[in-house]
Amino acid sequence: MTAPKDPLVVFLPSGKRGRFAPGTPVLTAARQLGVDLDSVCGGRGICSRCQITPAFGDFPKHGIHVGTEALSGWNAVEDRYKSKRGLIDGRRLGCQAQITGDVVIDVPPESQVHRQIVRKAASDRVMKMDPVTRLYVVEVEEPDMHEPTGDFERLARALQAQWGVAGLTASLPVLSRLQPVLRKGGWQVSVAVHDDGHGAPVLLDLWPGLHDGGLYGVAVDLGSTTIAAHLCDLVSGAVLASGGIMNPQIRFGEDLMSRVSYGMMNPGGDREMTAVVRAALNDLLADLAGQAGIEARLIFEMVLVCNPVMHHLALGIDPLELGQAPFALATSDALRLSTRDLGLTNTGASARLYVLPCIAGHVGADAAAVALAEAPDRSDDLVLVVDVGTNAEILLGNRDRVLACSSPTGPAFEGAQISAGQRAAPGAIERVEIDPITKVPRFRVIGSDLWSDDPAFAEATAASGITGICGSGIIEAVAEMRMAGLLDASGLIGSAEAAGSGRLIPDGRTHSYVLHDARATGGPLISVTQGDIRAIQLAKSALYAGARLLMDEMGVDQVERVVLAGAFGAHISPKHAMVLGMIPDCPLDKVQSAGNAAGTGARMALHSRAARDEIEATVRKITKVETAIAPKFQEHFVNANALPHATDPFPELRRIVTLPDVGFGAGGGGSDGDGGRRRRRRRG
């Protein structure tokens, strides 16, 4: 229908172009070309989602000149919109501005439905919006006695005709609100529609006229110890509030297996744990809504990632089977539920809940979220992704193949089971350096950027004090002790005489290294004990053995890249981690931190239908390796007990660090037997 002399329109950044009859609205042209230009009101000039910026002047690349007359002048609708709600200079409403000459149209990111969001994490990957729940304004036909279809059926028909969304369904609570809202809106309503491409689209809520109160979603990473959540704008993708609370199930057991045991030993114990975690999630939803200043009933999407035991307990399934071989999940696929199915009331009444798939009985939806965020299946180089927590999830792979396992590291990396250990909070030692000559330490605590040998340190930390050592602090302390020759390869701390430092003090039949002694002023003695070293050795051996098992399965001796994920992973110093032998040898600049990758994966699933489909397909292709039954796990575990390792050479590490060849005992300590006992206990 367009003539060769019709104006040429070029949309940026897509570069899509076409000729349109003079008078065609920019929004219409964009739709016909498949340009990603948002609109909620369908071109009625009320939602302002279709804002565009015309570019004027010469565009030799596109072969056109754009004159000031390329778009129609401002009309009454645009004038009214601008005077009432404001419009950035140079912007026009795409539904009102008509094409009158050759023009180049820039679609700013906030006018794109499928906009890209740069993630905060160190990796520079972007997240693409592909909304699962969207807002539409529809004009519904009024009821007619001669054609007596229900109001809902006419709404569904209008949604299909005006927006191409077919087969709408609704729950009874929404149906019960339909009639007054349609009439209040004069048969023009905004509808929030969930459509994830699996099953029929669902009407989640509706409002008279244009709803400008927003649509929100919450991505939750339900961990054994903490529950972290982000409340996000479902349109912009922006994180509006973040919060974390302790998992109240801790009182039933610190680690997963003790919670499974609690359920086995106490009839109804699983239901108790389900009730407390659901109550905590519900409170967290209210907290986040309060923080963001939005109404909780505008939360329409929720995504949950967690390990398999948390997964089952949150869903109300007894995790009994996860405590014993063959570690059978009740269900492993992704779940599409309602938040009400979990008794969560602090969301919209019809809000949807998406639970990522589990990879295996020990490798949960949290690992799937890490896989979604870090995409080892799209990596050209062989990448090892380690999500460090009470239970470590480990992924190894590249475009060809991805392997996954989990390994029970225990809570040592989180500061538990360490004599002076504490959670990461102001006052906790987080960085440690030990002078290799003087063997004197200096450190930094959370809350100050100063080292402890800075004259201003005492004043800067007066408020918080120096209270203990957090996870990253203990890793650095142990690694620095090893580099300073205070600790031998077997993990034995030397005496003051043998290792040459007065800071090594006797402690029963072993020795401790004093990091900070404030006893004279009524403060604490913060030292690293032989028991602390053993706890770290057990944890890191489990981690390394898991990674090594995946490398065996992959048939490789080294990896090309390491990603440390998890809230804690982001704070680990790669060099120190490698001195400990937590992770396989690798060039240091190839060790990256991904922050809370599970939380990032949860947010991706919150904002994207495609991400959901992608992770479900990916999980099916991941090869699961069960550490509990792998004959070689025990051998890898024993060899990994040494610092950094009994047999693996760590050439990249030795290129940058020289580890003193000291030895303080007759043997390598009893950690082999210890580890064996510990693992048997934890696995049931």
Place this chain on the structure above:
Amino acid sequence: MTAPKDPLVVFLPSGKRGRFAPGTPVLTAARQLGVDLDSVCGGRGICSRCQITPAFGDFPKHGIHVGTEALSGWNAVEDRYKSKRGLIDGRRLGCQAQITGDVVIDVPPESQVHRQIVRKAASDRVMKMDPVTRLYVVEVEEPDMHEPTGDFERLARALQAQWGVAGLTASLPVLSRLQPVLRKGGWQVSVAVHDDGHGAPVLLDLWPGLHDGGLYGVAVDLGSTTIAAHLCDLVSGAVLASGGIMNPQIRFGEDLMSRVSYGMMNPGGDREMTAVVRAALNDLLADLAGQAGIEARLIFEMVLVCNPVMHHLALGIDPLELGQAPFALATSDALRLSTRDLGLTNTGASARLYVLPCIAGHVGADAAAVALAEAPDRSDDLVLVVDVGTNAEILLGNRDRVLACSSPTGPAFEGAQISAGQRAAPGAIERVEIDPITKVPRFRVIGSDLWSDDPAFAEATAASGITGICGSGIIEAVAEMRMAGLLDASGLIGSAEAAGSGRLIPDGRTHSYVLHDARATGGPLISVTQGDIRAIQLAKSALYAGARLLMDEMGVDQVERVVLAGAFGAHISPKHAMVLGMIPDCPLDKVQSAGNAAGTGARMALHSRAARDEIEATVRKITKVETAIAPKFQEHFVNANALPHATDPFPELRRIVTLPDVGFGAGGGGSDGDGGRRRRRRRG
């Protein structure tokens, strides 16, 4: 793979035939030929659903001779089954008996999935089983650490592989029971699966091994006055228990419009009415289960039919809009819900609820159920179906076209608003005859087959007494009064002098006719008053005017067949109804009673996927006629006030009955104005 000399098998009653290699089990042969032979256990010899009867001897029609060696001998599985649970003589288990020679196999009705059930109603149509929820026994693969899919995913895969049911889903309550049941059953479980062809199949429940506790469903006809329900076996289709209770909403208003008004006048009134009707439904479910001696949690399917106001109130939707033009339904399509969505707990936790579609704002799911049961759309002759109740639903049509409307008859036909009126219960006068010469009545009461002039009548009715007149009794009384010349065509009762009967007694400025006077012995005086006549006239005029409006729309002056439906409709004497002019003139032998057609339609939908699809398609094709706005309704209403009618000739009636040409007043009475007022009140 079969050779020409392989044995020939003929299945009856289908007549399907084929050759099979010797040793083929009968069940296998039936499946390959598409013969309808049930099996729940999939050929394991445990469910006994596949019982067949081999026929021996010569079958010239099929060209074969069946020798005694045509089937393999009894094997251990059959022997054990027979000794343990018994087997009718001549029966074999189709999964165990193998074909060894030419054979004729009879499949008895109880071994057919899609068996036909003869309905109790007068019409001889049959109901075909096409189960929505079925039981399957499946063998599930055990979990394997090297292929760590969830137990549910392996169950779903087994169901697809073994029964061809793909894409199973389950709710959290069922998922939470999955693991212990699978293990208890040694990985063999019975599953109840709902699959109505709309959306994914749903796992409703599961049991270890073979479940032989049955699957049940309930069909409910939720009326303004009574709630009637049948509890049925979902396999055999048998009705195991029936029950009826009063609709507790009556305390908020006798008729629909007064309940709508209650909701308008009292904030939260609609929620009150929703709560009481849901509680009543829940109690009724428990009662039925108790009556049938089954556990309520084995109820997996429920079907609900009701008028639009009951529909909205049961679903928790304020029926406000149904009280005013244009009578917009919140939703009109069929609804697929869970019983839990209505707060009904006396069913299986995942039990499904199907609500039939509404035809229009005044023509509900109950009318749809009548259309399903009576199928006017499949009728060769033009049939008028009238469901008589507080609100009458009227259908008119044939294969070419079906019309529907409703008409507010009020509760007079149910004995309300009648001076001596009462519900149909023992002691109520249900049949009346008046001698045209002596003008003396005789009658029968519910609970006895004797007429009141029988010498044994007094003794037979001593227990119940003679307490009042029910709906069918008042219809006969008024019609008999008209035939005996005690009542003129305008509906005026004559005086004793004018009509020649001492039973006509003065009653204010009008007269009453004494049916029964027991005042001498302390009993009641049961008479028909002028007010009773007016109430019946209003009711029957509304009914007739509705039917006439449909006839206008259809362009006809007469109908070929009339079906009186409804629990009450079954008791109406066609002749008396026609004398009153309740229904259009029609040969008497063409007036049939369909009993509770709405309840029958509900049962059809309970047992059949095809019936659900059929009524949804039919409803879309029905043309709705809105009586409230039809200009001619008022004219038809006024003309129908006369007995039988002011203008329509009723030739078929006059062929069998001579109506005395009497007249007792100056005009036709004030019913015109009355009716107008009454209708305006009820509709607006």
